[in-house]
Amino acid sequence: MVVDPQSHGGLRVGCRPSEKRSLEGGPGKSGPELYLTPTPIVSPKPLLLVLSAVALCGAVYTGMRPVGPLPPLGGLLDPASGIWSTAGNAVLPRNATARIPGLQGAVDVRYDDRGVPHIFATTEEDAYRALGYVVARDRLFQLDIQTRASSGRLTELVGARALELDESPRLLGMPRAAEQKLAAIDPKSESRRMLDAYTSGVNAYIDSLKPRDYPIEYKLLNAKPERWQSINSIHLLNRMGWTLASGNPDHMLVRAAALIGDSAARSVFPQHTPIEEPIQPQPGWTAPHDHFETIAAPGSPDSNAMSLSSLYRRFRTDDPGTESQPAFASNNWAVAPARTKDGYALLAGDPHLELTLPSIWYEVHLVVPGKLDIYGVTIPGAPAVVIGFNRDISWTFTNTSADVMDFYRETVDDSVNPTKYKLDGEWRPLSQRVEQYRDQSGRVIHTDTVRYTHRGPMTNEHGHWVSMRWTVLEPSNELQALYDASHATNTHEFEDVVARSFLAPAQNMLVADRNGSIAIRSTGHFPLRSGDGDGETIRDGSTSASDWRGFWPVDKYPQSFDPAQGFLASANQEPEAPRAEFGYLGTDHGYEVWRALRINELLRANSQVTPDDMIRWQTDPGSTRADRFVPYFIAAAKTERDRGRGNAGLDSAASLLAQWDRIYSLDNQRAVLFEAAMRELSDRTWDELNQNGARVATPSTAVLAELMTQPANKWWDDLRTRDVAEDRDDILAQSLAAAYASVTKEYGAPNAGGWRWDRIRFTNIYHLLQIPAFSALRIPVPGGTGTLTPSTGTGHYGPSWRMVVEMGPEVHAWGTFPGGQSGNPMSPRYRDHLAFWERGKLQPLIFPRTSAELPANATSATLSLRPTK
Amino acid sequence: MIVPRYVARVAIVALACAFATALFGWMTVPLLGFIYGIVDRRARARGTIAALGAALGWLAILGAEAARGANVRMVAVEVGAVMQLPGFALVLITLAFAALLGGTAAVLGSAFTRA
Numbered sequence: 001m002v003v004d005p006q007s008h009g010g011l012r013v014g015c016r017p018s019e020k021r022s023l024e025g026g027p028g029k030s031g032p033e034l035y036l037t038p039t040p041i042v043s044p045k046p047l048l049l050v051l052s053a054v055a056l057c058g059a060v061y062t063g064m065r066p067v068g069p070l071p072p073l074g075g076l077l078d079p080a081s082g083i084w085s086t087a088g089n090a091v092l093p094r095n096a097t098a099r100i101p102g103l104q105g106a107v108d109v110r111y112d113d114r115g116v117p118h119i120f121a122t123t124e125e126d127a128y129r130a131l132g133y134v135v136a137r138d139r140l141f142q143l144d145i146q147t148r149a150s151s152g153r154l155t156e157l158v159g160a161r162a163l164e165l166d167e168s169p170r171l172l173g174m175p176r177a178a179e180q181k182l183a184a185i186d187p188k189s190e191s192r193r194m195l196d197a198y199t200s201g202v203n204a205y206i207d208s209l210k211p212r213d214y215p216i217e218y219k220l221l222n223a224k225p226e227r228w229q230s231i232n233s234i235h236l237l238n239r240m241g242w243t244l245a246s247g248n249p250d251h252m253l254v255r256a257a258a259l260i261g262d263s264a265a266r267s268v269f270p271q272h273t274p275i276e277e278p279i280q281p282q283p284g285w286t287a288p289h290d291h292f293e294t295i296a297a298p299g300s301p302d303s304n305a306m307s308l309s310s311l312y313r314r315f316r317t318d319d320p321g322t323e324s325q326p327a328f329a330s331n332n333w334a335v336a337p338a339r340t341k342d343g344y345a346l347l348a349g350d351p352h353l354e355l356t357l358p359s360i361w362y363e364v365h366l367v368v369p370g371k372l373d374i375y376g377v378t379i380p381g382a383p384a385v386v387i388g389f390n391r392d393i394s395w396t397f398t399n400t401s402a403d404v405m406d407f408y409r410e411t412v413d414d415s416v417n418p419t420k421y422k423l424d425g426e427w428r429p430l431s432q433r434v435e436q437y438r439d440q441s442g443r444v445i446h447t448d449t450v451r452y453t454h455r456g457p458m459t460n461e462h463g464h465w466v467s468m469r470w471t472v473l474e475p476s477n478e479l480q481a482l483y484d485a486s487h488a489t490n491t492h493e494f495e496d497v498v499a500r501s502f503l504a505p506a507q508n509m510l511v512a513d514r515n516g517s518i519a520i521r522s523t524g525h526f527p528l529r530s531g532d533g534d535g536e537t538i539r540d541g542s543t544s545a546s547d548w549r550g551f552w553p554v555d556k557y558p559q560s561f562d563p564a565q566g567f568l569a570s571a572n573q574e575p576e577a578p579r580a581e582f583g584y585l586g587t588d589h590g591y592e593v594w595r596a597l598r599i600n601e602l603l604r605a606n607s608q609v610t611p612d613d614m615i616r617w618q619t620d621p622g623s624t625r626a627d628r629f630v631p632y633f634i635a636a637a638k639t640e641r642d643r644g645r646g647n648a649g650l651d652s653a654a655s656l657l658a659q660w661d662r663i664y665s666l667d668n669q670r671a672v673l674f675e676a677a678m679r680e681l682s683d684r685t686w687d688e689l690n691q692n693g694a695r696v697a698t699p700s701t702a703v704l705a706e707l708m709t710q711p712a713n714k715w716w717d718d719l720r721t722r723d724v725a726e727d728r729d730d731i732l733a734q735s736l737a738a739a740y741a742s743v744t745k746e747y748g749a750p751n752a753g754g755w756r757w758d759r760i761r762f763t764n765i766y767h768l769l770q771i772p773a774f775s776a777l778r779i780p781v782p783g784g785t786g787t788l789t790p791s792t793g794t795g796h797y798g799p800s801w802r803m804v805v806e807m808g809p810e811v812h813a814w815g816t817f818p819g820g821q822s823g824n825p826m827s828p829r830y831r832d833h834l835a836f837w838e839r840g841k842l843q844p845l846i847f848p849r850t851s852a853e854l855p856a857n858a859t860s861a862t863l864s865l866r867p868t869k
Numbered sequence: 870m871i872v873p874r875y876v877a878r879v880a881i882v883a884l885a886c887a888f889a890t891a892l893f894g895w896m897t898v899p900l901l902g903f904i905y906g907i908v909d910r911r912a913r914a915r916g917t918i919a920a921l922g923a924a925l926g927w928l929a930i931l932g933a934e935a936a937r938g939a940n941v942r943m944v945a946v947e948v949g950a951v952m953q954l955p956g957f958a959l960v961l962i963t964l965a966f967a968a969l970l971g972g973t974a975a976v977l978g979s980a981f982t983r984a
Contacts, residue, residue: 049980052916056899056973059966063895077963078895079930083948084963087939220951773950826943 071222081212083219088212090826092137092861099868100129100204102197109134109863110854112846115821115829117863118365120851124190125197127366128383130865132201135362136228137863139380139823141215142358143202144225145768147232147381150239151175155437157223160445163437170435171450173457174242177473178234184475191480195230198383202228216825217769223440233479236381241472243353244399245505249589250407250536251312252697258306259696260688261299268295268686268699268715271534272578273588274706277596279508279520279570280558282577286604288597289577292706297714298688310462311409311538329591330398331618331788331799332510333569333599334518336562341608344808345512348614349387349396350799352790355765357775357831359819361801365847366486374486375813375847377801380823384482387801389813389847392489393513394805398570400506400522403586404471406529406548408455408541412465421453421465422542430458453541467541469548471525476503491519491561499523499554508558508570514807520568521559522575526552526585534584556582567603571595571788593702594786597624614804615814617788619840625786626662626674628705633677634658636732650733653677653740656750664784664791669755671784672747676739678785684731687719701786757782764795765818765834767825774825776818779838789840802842814842878912882922886971887929895970898923902971906978916976923971924964931960 061067063074076082092111105122107130112118117134121127136143148154152170154162169175185192206225218224249269257265277288332349340346353360361377364385376388387396412418413427420427430451437446451458458467484497494511499521502509506524528549529535539546558575560568572591576582601624602617603609637654640646653673660670682698685707689695707715711728718726718734726734747754758780767774781798783789789799803815818837822829836843848854882905889897902919909915935941945956952959 048916048976052973052976055969056977059969059973060896060899063966063970073966074895077966078890079927079934079963080891081894084931084934084941084944086948087941087944088934088937090940090943091938216948771951773947825947826940 066222071220075211075222076219081210083216085212086216086219086824086826090822090824091828092863095862095864097864097866098133098204098208099866100133100201101868102200103129103865103867105867107865108851109865110851110859111861111863112854113858113860114363114833114843114846115860116363116365116846118367118846118848118851118854120367122368124368124372125193126865127368127372128194129197129201129204131364131366131378131383132198132203132228133205133865134201134364134863135378135380136202136205138821139358139362140206140225141217142768142823143228143232143381145217146239146379147235150235150242151178151232152435152437155439155445156442157221157440159439163446166437167448169239169242170448171457171459172242172246172468172470173450173452173473174238175235175435176433176450176452178231178238181238181475181477182231182234185477185480189477189480191477191483194383194483195233195479198233199228199230215823220769220771233382236379237478238472240379241505243505244507245402245404245470245472249587250403250538251309252589253536253587254305254312254538255309255696256689257302258309259298259301259691261302262305264296264298265302265305266296267293268703269587269589269697270703271536271584271587273574273593273700273702275593275597275702276577277573277593277600278558278577278580279522279568279573279575279596280560280577280580281563281565281568282580283564288593288600290706291578292709295703295707295710295713295715308538311407311464311466312461329572329595329790329797331569331571331595331599332396332398332508332520333567333603333614333617334510334512334520335603335609335614336518336566337516339566339603339607339609341610342806342808343516344806345514345516345518346609346611346614346804346806347389347394347396347510347512347518348618348802348804349398349510350618350789350802351387351397352798353800354796355763355798355800355818357765357767357819357825358823359800359817361817363815363817363821363845367849369850372486373849375845377803377815377817382479382482384479385486386482387803388486389805389807389811390486390488391514391811393491393494393511394803394807394811394813395485395494395509395511396803397507397509398572400508400524400575401572401586401591402506402522402524402526402575403535403584404504404506404525404527406469406527406535407538408453408467408469408546409538410453410458410465410467410541415463415465418451418465421458421467423454424542424544428454455541455547466538469527471504471506471527474503474525476525477501478503489513490515491517495519495521495523495559495561499557508572508575510568510570512805512807514809514811516807517562518568519559519561520570521557523557526557526583528552528583532584536587552582558585565604566607569596569599569603571599588702589700592625592700592786594623594625595788595790598622598786598788611804611806611812611814615802615842616840618799618802618804618842619782620788621664621782621784623662623664623784623787625701626660626671629678629681629701629708630657630660630662630674632708632728633674633732633736636729637736639729640733645733647737649740650737652750653736656740657736664757664782664787666756666758666780666782668757669750669753671757672755672760673739673743673750675784676743677736680735680738680742681732684718684735685715688715757784761791761793762795763791763798763818766796776831776834779834781838782840799837802837803845804842811847813845813847815845816842875914875918878909878918879922879925882919882971883925883929886923886926886967890926891930895967898926898967898970899974902974903978903981905971906975907981910979915979916972919975920968920972923967927964927967931963 107121110118119130152166253269330351334347337343365375374390376385411422413420435448453467455467455469481498481502488494490513491511503525509523510520512518573596763779763781765776783791801817805813816833816836820829820832949956949959
């Protein structure tokens with residue numbers, strides 16, 4: 001080895017040229033002589049330097065700043081704290097310990113093999129503190145985005161593109177209402193103490209996070225979680241009120257009247273459904289009642305209604321299309337011991353809501369020895385079990401289709417910038433609240449001034465000022481109701497405690513207890529109005545005589561305790577038969593009646609009900625709607641043939657429809673034809689309700705069924721054929737033939753496989769940010785419009801939680817929801833329940849009294865929570 | 870011995886990048902690349918060494934995550950799908966990003982020395 005004497009810098013290792021040859025294997029040569037030579041400093045070429053500088057600047061810039069829709073790439077791609085670290089948080093550690101400020105004692109959390117945390121605490125506050133912690137641990141982003149959406153603060157997360165979404169809750173007065181509700185809660189009440197404990201639990205988790213631990217959505221949005229506040233839970237409950245009690249069909253009546261006159265409009269948008277199967281059982285009824293009347297023919301436009309319809313701009317819900325079938329719906333039913341095989345009360349519930357990933361529900365079990373032992377589902381962000389059971393009772397809700405939102409045309413001092421409104425001849429000041437919308441950096445990007453009368457928020461609708469009163473905005477304490485419910489021990493106690501505090505959104509609260517009692521009560525504030533008492537018009541705001549007079553007394557709520565028929569069922573149908581009704585509750589066009597008919601039909605036919613029956617019925621694909629309409633189609637085809645107007649297509653369609661068992665099973669190949677025929681029928685029948693080529697309102701299919709009994713009614717006339725007056729059978733036959741043509745064109749020949757229901761109707765469960773990769777799309781499910789497990793066209797809605805409980809000496813329960821416990825899309829628990837949900841299977845719910853009762857082989861992880869030192 | 874020394878340089882840079890990223894974040898990669906460019910000023914392929922080192926450093930972190938049981942492949946597939954990319958492309962982009970940061974900074978660092 002030699003060293004180059006010319007060296008003046010680094011060393012270079014090499015070998016001399018001659019020795020290179022020897023390395024090639026020349027005989028008799030010794031090994032190569034290595035040398036070290038100093039290497040010169042190598043400087044990069046100028047072009048390389050420039051390119052490197054530009055590339056580095058570009059990389060650092062895109063690393064630090066968002067480019068287009070992309071977040072800064074540096075933080076995103078960082079393998080230690082960016083998206084990649086999400087994988088490390090996907091599975092809860094087998095054993096973990098955390099310290100929580102304010103904890104009064106040790107709390108042991110055991111996750112079962114379905115990922116459900118069983119929380120064993122020594123005080124109720126600790127149990128709810130732990131609940132906040134574990135919910136945040138699994139669902140932090142969901143907590144955050146749900147409450148931002150409820151309070152109109154999405155722009156702070158995603159910028160100006162969410163401005164329109166944020167304006168809705170603020171202009172409805174929801175943030176203000178949340179503040180007022182929170183301020184009205186007694187600080188010493190159990191609900192407030194649990195609320196604050198929950199908040200501290202959520203914040204203990206948030207405070208423990210490093211950036212690498214943030215849920216992946218924050219990384220994609222280049223955001224971070226903010227600390228939780230107790231008011232967020234109130235925002236969340238208000239959001240549920242908005243979802244469930246903001247349906248305001250008043251505008252449909254008004255818009256219909258504008259086109260066809262008041263009499264005809266009231267005839268096709270009646271207050272009471274013409275097919276009656278009320279929630280509150282009617283003495284002596286053993287079947288639903290058809291209460292059909294002659295439907296008034298469409299008349300002349302009503303100019304007064306025309307001017308009124310413009311006032312509903314902001315509050316209008318769009319016409320759902322061919323049929324009035326609100327997407328939000330639910331089922332529940334209970335069976336008394338006399339009609340169950342094992343002699344124990346049974347209860348089933350499945351709230352139908354928008355399906356999302358992660359799910360709206362989170363399963364949990366809270367145990368405080370001697371005080372609390374409750375299992376059920378909570379909404380992430382709400383310190384309460386909403387639907388569930390304890391050792392004595394089980395309960396579940398469906399939405400009550402009540403009219404709890406009214407409008408008033410106000411007289412103001414200035415049509416552009418009002419500061420006062422007139423009431424009983426005197427000017428009253430409007431209270432004003434400036435709503436500021438901020439972007440991610442905190443910069444104000446928009447402001448709104450929301451004015452309030454004593455009734456509620458006021459908005460300008462085409463130059464008219466309209467105020468609104470809505471039960472969801474009024475002081476109430478639903479958390480207290482849910483807290484009290486969790487401690488109730490029998491049906492009467494349950495119904496009484498929830499009626500005290502649960503005011504909105506009104507719910508049909510079904511309960512069963514271990515003594516064999518079952519009960520239901522439509523619970524919530526139902527306004528008492530002056531005059532004719534209904535809420536179907538915009539009232540004169542200048543007089544206090546238009547104001548609500550109070551609310552229905554609890555003893556007048558629709559309700560039933562241990563009915564003689566031995567079962568109770570609700571599916572959002574009309575709570576009471578009209579003759580039993582204390583006052584105006586709402587209208588027919590809130591929800592369709594078909595699910596209620598079906599479940600009552602099943603319950604009446606079975607006096608030996610088992611939990612398996614209850615589970616099977618939750619996904620029953622039978623359709624009373626199809627039972628009602630299919631015979632009319634088939635008969636109409638025959639009539640047309642007899643009239644000499646038949647054709648091959650019509651005959652084929654009628655023949656195919658006659659083959660159908662009216663079951664929306666996955667493999668059935670006829671439901672597609674029936675659904676298409678119903679769409680055609682709706683389009684042809686309600687054409688008088690079209691304006692500028694679009695339907696302004698669609699009557700319920702119960703009204704369509706009523707119209708079926710009037711074959712010569714003027715409504716059957718197709719406006720497009722001026723020289724012909726069609727009757728019912730003409731329209732039915734035309735609809736069926738058109739449906740056959742369109743279905744054949746779209747899906748091929750009837751028996752070629754393309755008509756299978758599982759190739760046509762799907763459930764689509766989107767991630768909260770609508771990211772397809774984190775969603776579960778095109779899931780074939782049995783059921784269709786009006787079946788017990790309804791499947792809407794978009795597939796975005798459906799049974800969000802299914803539960804069956806048997807109230808025996810030991811409570812047995814089964815449940816599932818379409819998703820999983822974890823909100824982390826990388827987690828195996830993100831969608832692990834989905835397979836059960838798809839197949840209509842429920843999983844046994846483990847309900848141990850103590851942590852020792854939870855079998856070791858059913859424990860997937862533990863979390864020990866300890867007070868801070 | 871050329872190759873081992875080259876490999877040793879890459880390994881040292883990789884180790885440094887892995888630890889620095891884990892502790893202080895991605896911005897340490899260009900910083901380390903720049904420093905490497907200054908320190909190892911007589912190496913012929915400083916940019917390449919730094920680029921390879923940075924990429925391998927980040928790959929090591931991903932490997933460590935996977936060794937701890939994290940489903941890195943699932944992240945690649947799922948997040949790749951969010952960006953409408955195949956899973957392997959997201960891995961390549963991640964490593965290329967590190968390589969770009971480290972390599973270009975090393976080239977600039979070497980020029981800085983000479984000046």
